[in-house]
Amino acid sequence: QTVVTQEPSFSVSPGGTVTLTCGLSSGSVSPSHNPSWYQQTPGQAPRTLIYNTNTRSSGVPDRFSGSILGNKAALTITGAQADDESDYYCVLYMGSALYVFGPGTKVTVL
Amino acid sequence: QVQLEQSGAEVKKPGASVMLSCKASGYTFISYYIHWVRQAPGQGLEWVGIINPSGATTTYAQRLQGRVTMTRDASTSTVYMELSSLRSDDTAIYYCARSPLRHFDHWGRGTLVTVSS
Numbered sequence: 605q606t607v608v609t610q611e612p613s614f615s616v617s618p619g620g621t622v623t624l625t626c627g628l629s630s631g632s633v634s635p636s637h638n639p640s641w642y643q644q645t646p647g648q649a650p651r652t653l654i655y656n657t658n659t660r661s662s663g664v665p666d667r668f669s670g671s672i673l674g675n676k677a678a679l680t681i682t683g684a685q686a687d688d689e690s691d692y693y694c695v696l697y698m699g700s701a702l703y704v705f706g707p708g709t710k711v712t713v714l
Numbered sequence: 715q716v717q718l719e720q721s722g723a724e725v726k727k728p729g730a731s732v733m734l735s736c737k738a739s740g741y742t743f744i745s746y747y748i749h750w751v752r753q754a755p756g757q758g759l760e761w762v763g764i765i766n767p768s769g770a771t772t773t774y775a776q777r778l779q780g781r782v783t784m785t786r787d788a789s790t791s792t793v794y795m796e797l798s799s800l801r802s803d804d805t806a807i808y809y810c811a812r813s814p815l816r817h818f819d820h821w822g823r824g825t826l827v828t829v830s831s
Contacts (some may be wrong), residue, residue: 610768640817642759649809650751650759655817693759697816699765703749703775708758 606630608696610706616684616713624709625676626694632675637696639677641670643706644691650664653692654679681711716740717812718748718822725828731798734825735808742790744768747813750784750795752806755822760806764813765793798830 607629616622626639633639635656642650650662654670657677667683669683677696694706721735736748749753750762763774765784772784782798797804811818 622741624773632726635739638816642818644759649821650811650818650819651821652819655819656815660818691758697762703760703761703764707753 606698608694608704608706610694610709613710613712615683618684618686618713620684621680621682622684623673623678623680624692624711625673625678626696626706627676633672633677633696635672637677637698639670640695641679642695645694652695656677660669679703685714686713715811716781716820718812718820720822720825721788723826725830726800728746728802728829728831731796732800732827733794733796733825735795736822738791738812740794744788747815747819748793749811751769751809754803754806762808763797767793784824802829805829
């Protein structure tokens with residue numbers, strides 16, 4: 605069974621840049637996986653950041669961007685702010701109406 | 715505006731079933747798929763399944779196949795998720811989320827399901 609991978613954690617300084625990745629245990633992530641990214645703070649429902657690899661959801665600041673880097677999907681935060689401290693999850697479409705979440709990356713801003 | 719109103723918290727005993735609801739408003743109900751996603755305490759998000767409110771077709775996560783059933787009532791713009799043979803590891807917050815095209819754009823607030831003897 606294919607597993608989605610994400611870094612467990614990242615630390616970034618205020619104003620800094622961090623790139624989170626979303627890969628597959630077997631194979632490469634491509635736009636056909638429709639990678640999307642979600643931000644979640646404790647006690648809150650997830651918030652949609654990026655869909656279809658690189659399209660920002662309505663109201664999402666342009667410091668968040670999505671891409672394919674090598675064989676993984678990537679979420680880059682440029683100019684990190686304190687309220688970016690959250691858990692970030694990617695989701696991949698695996699075909700046949702099946703979806704898989706990554707395990708999430710905890711981002712600390714300090 | 716788009717809203718997904720979820721039913722209230724549930725406490726169930728192991729082996730029982732639970733049915734959760736997600737009432738949609740602010741858009742054309744049959745035009746968007748609805749997903750269910752769950753999150754166990756302190757854990758990540760897990761995709762549970764998807765329903766097409768138009769044709770009521772469903773797809774479920776393999777590990778929940780046979781225990782989960784999603785249905786909809788188009789007359790009330792409501793989607794239901796029933797989970798049977800509950801176990802302690804089904805304890806989680808269950809979210810419904812609207813899906814325009816292979817992603818989730820609006821989320822409900824979630825329903826806490828606690829399975830405990």
